[in-house]
Amino acid sequence: MATPEEDYSSLPLTERITHKVWKVRVGAYEELTKKFSQADNESEFRPYDGFLKNIATDANAVAQEAGLSTLQAYVENAPNPTRTRASIIPAIVEKGFGSSRSGTKNKALELIYKYIEVVDSLDQVAVVVQDVLEGLNAKQPKIVSTTVLALKDIIRLYGVKTVNVKPILKTLPKIFGHTDKNVRAEGTGLVIELYKWLGKAIDPHLQELKPVQVKELNEAFEKLPQEKVTQQRFLRLQKETEEAEKDEEAEAEEEKEIDVYDLAEPVDVLSKMSKDFYTQLQSTKWKDRKEALDGLIEICKTPRIADNNYGELVGALAKRISDSNILVVTLAANIIEALALGLRESFGKYKATVTSPLIEKLKERKQSVVDALASALDAIFNTVTISDVTEDIVAAGKHKNPQVKSEAMKWLVRCLKNTKVAPNKAEIKSLIEMMVKASEDSFEPVRVSAAEGLGTMMKVIGEKAMNPFIEGLDDIKKSKIKEFFEKAEVKVKATAAKRPPTVAPAQTPKTKPKIGAKKDESTEQKKEPPKTSKSATQPPKKATKPPATTAPPKKSTKVKEEEILRYKFSNEEVESRFAELIPEEQTAELGDKNWKLRLAATENLYNALNEMDPSNIEAELVVRFLAKKPGWKESNFQVLIKAFNIMELICSKTQSFGKPAAALAIPVLLEKLGDIKLKKSAGETLTAFAEKISLQFVLGQSYDPLRKAKSPKVLADSLTWFHSAIMEFGIVGVQVRELIDFIKFTLTSSNAAVRTNAVTVLGALRIYVGPDIRTFVQDLNPTQLATIDIEFEKVADQAPPQPVKTSAEVASSGRSGNDALEDLFPKVDVGAQFTSKMMTEANDDKWKTRKDALEQVLVIVDANKRIKPNLGEFPPILKSRLADSNKNLQMMALDICGKLATAMGKPFDRYVKILVGPVTAVLTDQKATVRGSAISCLDCLATATGLDSMVSSFASSLGSENPLLRKDLLSWLSDRLKDADEKKILPDLQPLVPAILSCLQDRNGEVRKAAQSCLGPVVKSAGYDFVVTKCGDLKGAVKQSIMPMIEAVRPAHGTGPLPRGKDSKKMGTKSRLAMPSNSKDSKNSETDASDDVDEDNTPKLPPGLKLKPPAQRAKDSKNSENDASDDVDDDNTPKLPPGLKLRPPAQRGGLPPSGIGRGLPAPSRLQFSRFRQGQNGQAPSHTDNSDEHDQKKEPTSMDIDKVEYSAATNSENSLAANSSGIPPVKQRTIERGNVFLVEVAISKIMSFEHQQSIEALKELDKHLNNSPESIIPYVDELVNALTIQVRMSYTQLDPQSQVLVRLCKHLVNALVLLFSNKNLALAVSQESLERLLSELAHRLLDLNLQALEAGQQLSKALNVSMVKVLENSNRNTTYSALISILEKSSANLRDVDATAVTTHTKFTELIMKCLWKLARSVQENLKSGILLPNKLLRDLNNFFLAIPPAEWKRRASEKVPLGEMPLRTVKTLLVELVTGLGESVFDHLDLIDDPQRSYVYPYLHHMLEACRKKEKQPTNTNMPFDNSPNRQQINEVPARSSPIPEVPGQINEAQYNSSEPASPASPMTPRFPTPTNNSRSSGSHEVEMNSRLTQIFLKIGTREETKQGIYELYEFQKQHPEMESKVTSHLSKTGPYFQSYIRRGLANIAAEEEEKERANVIAEVKTLFPLGGNAAEGGQTEGGQTEDDAHKQKLLRLQQVFGYRS
Secondary structure (H helix, E strand, C coil): CCCCCCCCCCCCHHHHHCCCCHHHHHHHHHHHHHHHHHCCCHHHHHHHHHHHHHHHCCCCHHHHHHHHHHHHHHHHHCCCHHHHHHHHHHHHHHHHCCCCCHHHHHHHHHHHHHHHHCCCCHHHHHHHHHHHHHHHHCCCHHHHHHHHHHHHHHHHHHCCCCCCCHHHHHCHHHHHCCCCHHHHHHHHHHHHHHHHHHHHHHHHHHCCCCHHHHHHHHHHHHHCCCCCCCCCCCCHHHHCCCCCCHHHHHHHHHHCCCCHHHHCCCECHHHHCCCCHHHHHCCCCHHHHHHHHHHHHHHHCCCCECCCCCHHHHHHHHHHHCCCCHHHHHHHHHHHHHHHHHHHHHHHHHHHHHHHHHHHHHHCCCHHHHHHHHHHHHHHHCCCCHHHHHHHHHHHHCCCCHHHHHHHHHHHHHHHHHCCCCCCHHHHHHHHHHHHHHCCCCCHHHHHHHHHHHHHHHHHHCHHHHHHHHCCCCHHHHHHHHHHHHHCCCCCCCCCCCCCCCCCCCCCCCCCHHHHHHHHHHHHHCCCCCCCCHHHCCCCCCCCCCCCCCCCCCCCCCCCHHHCCCCCCCCCCHHHHHHHHCCHHHHHHHHCCCHHHHHHHHHHHHHHHHHCCHHHCCHHHHHHHHHHHHHCCCCCHHHHHHHHHHHHHHHHHCCCCCHHHHHHHHHHHHHHCCCCCCHHHHHHHHHHHHHHCCHHHHHHHHHHHHHHCCCHHHHHHHHHHHHHHHHHHCCCCCCHHHHHHHHHHHCCCCCHHHHHHHHHHHHHHHHHHCHHHHHHCCCCCHHHHHHHHHHHHHHCCCCCCCCCCCCHHHHHHCCCHHHHHHHHCCCECHHHCCCHHHHHHHCCCCHHHHHHHHHHHHHHHHHCCCECCCCCCHHHHHHHHCCCCCHHHHHHHHHHHHHHHHHHCHHHHHHHHHHHHHHHHHHHCCCHHHHHHHHHHHHHHHHHHCCHHHHHHHHHHCCCCCHHHHHHHHHHHHHHHHHHHHCCCCCCCHHHHHHHHHHCCCCCHHHHHHHHHHHHHHHHHHCHHHHHHHHCCCCHHHHHHHHHHHHHCCECCCCCCCCCCHHHHHHCCCCCECCCCCCHHHHHHHHHHHHHHHHCCCCCCCCCCCCCCHHHHHHHHHHHHHHHHHHHCCCCCCCCCCCCCCCCHHHHCCCCHHHCCCCCCCCCHHHHHHHCCCHHHCCCCCCCHHHHHHHCCCCCCCCCCCCCCCHHHHHHHHHHHHHCCCCCCCCCCCCHHHHHHHHHHHHHHCCCCHHHHHHHHHHHHHHHHHCHHHHHHHHHHHHHHHHHHHHHHHHCCCCCCHHHHHHHHHHHHHHHHHHHCHHHHHHCCHHHHHHHHHHHHHHHCCHHHHCCCCHHHHHHHHHHHHHHHHHHCCHHHHHHHHHHHHHHHHHCCCCCCCCCHHHHHHHHHHHHHHHHHHHCCHHHHHHHCCCCHHHHHHHHHHHHHHCCHHHHHHHHHCCCCCCCHHHHHHHHHHHHHHHHHHHHHHHHCCCCCCHHHCCHHHHHHHHHHHHHHHHHHHHHCCCCCCCCHHHHHHHHCCCCCCCCCCCCCCCCHHHHHHCCCCCCCCCCCCCCCCCCCHHHHCHHHHHHHHHHHHHHHHHHHCCCCHHHHHHHHHHHHHHCHHHHHHHHHHHHCCCHHHHHHHHHHHHHHHHHHHHHHHHHHHHHHHHHCCCCCCCCCCCECCCCCEHHHHHHHHHHHHHHHCCCCC
16 A cells, blocks of 8 residues: 655745655646736746746756746746846756757747747847857757757747847858767758748858758758748737738838848958059069959958958059950959949949949950959949949940940949839930930940830830830830830839838737736836936837837937936826826816817916926926827817927926927927928927027937938928028037938938928038038039039028027037038148158159059048148158159149148148249140149149249249240139139239239240230239339330230229238229320220229220220320320420421331330230230221131130020121122011021031931021022021031041931032022121131041042042132131131141141141132232222231231241241232232221331332332333432432331342341331432442441441441441442341341431430420510521521421421
8 A cells, every 4th residue: 555645735835846856846836837827916926036947957857847837837927037038048958958858848949939039129039049059069969959959940930030140150160060960960950941031141151061061951952942931920029010010021021131241240351462462463464463363352252341441452453454364354343343242332432433444344345254344333333323323324325336335235224123213304314315326326236225225214214204205216116115115124113112110019019918018117217317328319129119209209329428318207107297287177178179179278288387487397297298288199280389389488488498308399390390380380499499408409309300201391391490590500519510411311312302402401501611511422423413513602602691599508618610610620630641651752763662652642631631731741752743754643743732732721831832833843844634733733722822822933933934834824823813803812913023024025925925814913913003113124125015015904093002901802992904095084984984884794894995985986086196296295395386296207217116116126926916906905996807806715626515606796797798798688587487497407417416417408408599598697607517517527437437428528518509609608707717717628638538438529529618618708708717727827836746747737838828829819809899908908917916027037047837938928918919909008008006007018118119110120220320419309308109117127129029028126227318429429439438338347246346336337327328238238248137136226326316306406496485485576696697597497407307308
């Protein structure tokens, strides 16, 4: 009989749990299990927490199994079971996983799953998994095996979105390396389960396994069924939304697949690269380069790459894309692809570096290389958006290589298929236009790619949006596009709205309401004021978080520690606490259904709070209460407005209102900004918050809610409030960088209003921060940057407004807005980064070493946009590198210099004196690119430091006589000074005056022109008086040529220098151009006129021109003959008697005025360019077309893209045509049909579509044949269009393009037809004709044209058109155009490059041949009246003004190409004019200002005399020399039948036949009356005279007696004028320079003699006509003569002096 068992049921349960008898423990476990299942209070569970670990590790297997059931009941029912997790799970892993009982093992696994399901957040799931992973370290294989099984089941049940699999993936090599086969078998099951969820993303984590294991796994993967795995069990925080969101989760899973990138650990590629990578990559051996890339690609074969500065690496790889070895190219492309895939969005900043080389290399024929390039481009696109690559694709679509175009469009197709955001309208238009044009390409793959691209684009934007773009295509192309459209699969979706995450539901679980309520309470307790954790500023991750309207808002992750919010109240206690403040009966109606009652209750609450003591009001409590009653979802806007008024009231009234209360209200107020009825009230409340606290706090609290805002209206209106707040408060205290980051986020919005308002906010920041703000938005796409730049340009001149409102924080801190830029761009001390090694290498003898050092410097400078004024030892080194012999290093040094100046700003002026000189010295380089870099550097220097510190250096640099330096520097300086003058910030330019005066005398015309453009600001700054004083050091003739220019730019107000500093701003004097005048009235009228011009904001007149009243101009023209005598009269000269008039010496055969002709240097081209505008800077009286053209800027090239036409030109052309006998031009009263046809035809002629141009030309041919008179008003536009199309077509001529050849033929045919019609040809203006003739000449000389098959035929056609143009155009217009072209083409023959000299010379020769052809018909044209000689003479004189005759003589002696041939051509025209007109040629000089001083005058005079002598030569050949008194009388009084040149020159037949006449500055041998002593003609006397002449010339040849010899020669000529031929003979034996020297000396002596005699005469006049008039009437003089006789004798002497003897 068995012994009865002892009854232990009377023992306490806690004792039974630890009893030594296992059965007792089992009974206790079972009883405890029932108790746990029925308990619902925390106090019923907590007493047993200490026993749970012992229960889990019970030594008895049966008791352990029962104990695990107890633990399961505990976990399922305890309110907070997670507190025991740390002790229970390791014990279960250790004891439960190793059990031999399957029931125990299964319950242990189930307990693990229970712990996972009760976690409060997903992060705690990872903690449970980590505890389980400890089982892999166990020594017993069965524990390890069960652990792997547990991991597999965890993934199978909960999925990879709930479980973080990264720690599990790291253990796979350890599991598969275990010695136990059961562990490895379970590991295989684990990997298969992972594969079901991850797919191919698991492959990188299997690389460390054995190949056999990988093979077996792959085979197992292939056998798996193709079904989608789903989560089988859910966490407690997920159960509530399991059914409701089942479909949403499925959709989310489709949208977001598991990415291998998310699972991989980032790898730092740069740290693993070999040290000699870059050296090998630059090796000349391709194997070295390939080896370097092979090593790098192995490093880059990783799913995820750590972000770092890869700029240098990417740049080096981009260079290798163009490598000559295709293996290197392929490897480089593969590495770029790997970097893009590994860096993802971080690679986007390197897109611009690699995209262009990759696209350019797509022309490679080897398909493997093209595939590698395409893969790299695809990877790059994944890092950016479609907008970022649009510009690159459009440019590639226009590439000349068809394969590049085809591959680029294939890339576009792939981009369109993969993009999730559709391109904007502008991008769609540009892409479609590019593809439509490509669909017409002759290369079939291009057409196919274009069709596929259009079909894919149709899929993206829809058929309706696509149809307008392709309606012009034929049906075949449309069907092809439709076919691709149907096949295309794209990822773009119509709606881009994202669903909110469902992991953290907003309400408590329905299954356990009590537990949920307790958790809610615990959650709120964590947010109480005593807690200082970040839970208040971060969103809670538990499922039981309270509604969003009552929880504290999320702040930026960058919130400083001191800004962490501490809340006093929780939502649960709001109503009870508020009832203590306001009785509940007063707030009861706030929840009523009737809105009127709610409104009344809200008003009552407002009044109650307003009357209450502010110290008793808790602002946070009020805001929390308003969130509940009436609540922020209140439907009546009036109630909400009153609630906002309450918040505004407590904000302004109470001291308790602070950041916590504002943080609770700001998200709601932002949301209501999008409501039109609530916008104003919400905005005012936000403004009140900003005043109470700070604008920065309001903005900081706004960023996160606005980022999550679903309504674009809310975002757009919030940005509007941002703008107004910034303009009211300023940016003091605002973290501008955060604000800009937020604005950049809003710029990605698809809503146009949001983007527009974001740009407006950026514009407001630009006002305060300055232009440097653009550096923060440079990473935006070009379209957005262009929009931002337009906004910045609008506000560029606006000064920051004074704040009208101030926040409390700013007022207490005392900060100002001046340090905003410092906060944004902290300055860096780069001087410390310039190491001594770097400086040594920068001065190394090897250029590669210097290059490496400069590149290091450039990297440092690029990385620091603002630097401190400390460059260490670098400035002297930089100065040396600016003069480096290697041009690339020189340009790099210029780049560094400019960037340093930009980064340092104004403090860089301390280095200006060191560096400006070397920078300007670079302008002497022959390469335009190098000089361009120097100009860019100067721009940076001037922008950073201003011109003040640079002026003295410029003065030194301009001392160089290099024309390139002077021209470029002066041109640049001219533009800068004009801008400074407009802004009234001209620097002190006095140091620049001597240099400018020197440049005005330069031999190079472009230098003189550039110097003259600088003269106005220089005179204005330095002062007129100062400049004139400096001119006193110049020689006479030079001064005479420069003074008119200075007078032309003389300031109207004051002649002293401009005041500096603040005085200059106060004065605000406008700069006007004024000329001296003899009349005060005229001065006043000129001032008034200029004032009117300024007030009306009309454009300034060109230099040297000014507005004059008509009466004054008429008076000036009438009195032009008296100008010389007016000049003589001054304060010290008495008036002559009536009837006695002083004439200039030139009018009586004497010396010219103003020192011209006295042996001084010839006037420069610059001087006469001023004369061309008229005397004293006034405009010429005539208004011919060529005059207008002369005053315009000389076109250097035709602007193909934009041709502007003015109505003024057309009207002037019509006048010119009428004056030449052309029928009157019809005004634009033609019927609308013809007007439309002509204008449309002109626009189509200039089309880039060749076929369209051909069709337009065909229509034009019909029009020319049927109604040519309707084209006359448009003839200039038409000729210009034909000229431009001739250039475009003939320069692009391709033998394979038959369409282009046809277009060329049609163009020539149109020109022939047009100029065959005389009315049309006569209507063409000089400017249009000049362009056309120049272009035709260029095309006739085009060597490429001759190489074509149809070239000879086209050349003949061009020749015919040229002949027609010359034959039928207006004769004067044709001459003007050809002479202008000749002037421009021959002006720079001296400076033309050796490579272009042949072409340039041939072009000039062709123009001269045209003039020779026309010269044959000059006399015939004069007789018929179709040639106006006065206009031709004016054009010829302008030619001499541009290039004086003396210059041609120098060219001939220096063997400049063509020598003096252009001069001979022009003289030929003069000879024809003289031959045809005879003496009347002098009557046609009316269009030339002061004709007797002109260049053509002496030529005409000489040629006329030569013609006379030629006519008289047969009868006068043997005539002896006549010394009769009659002959003497003729010599004494020059004949007035033909004019005598006022600008003298000793011209004879030899000069006319062999060389040009003397320039106006060349000397003239003085003429004197011939003595009547006939004994001088004896033979002995002639020998004596020859001997004397020989001695005189010997003296002149001796240095010490030169002046004495010239004086004796002057006396000899004066006493023996009959020996003139002998003097000429002796002079001819000397060199040309010596002759010039002697003539100048003679002219100077003659001038001195004349001045002395004139002074004597004036003294005698004073004696003769005393002012007092006290002489006795009828008295006698001392000599016995009567007074009348004395008067007659003195009058006779006056007449002798001034040439009026008869």
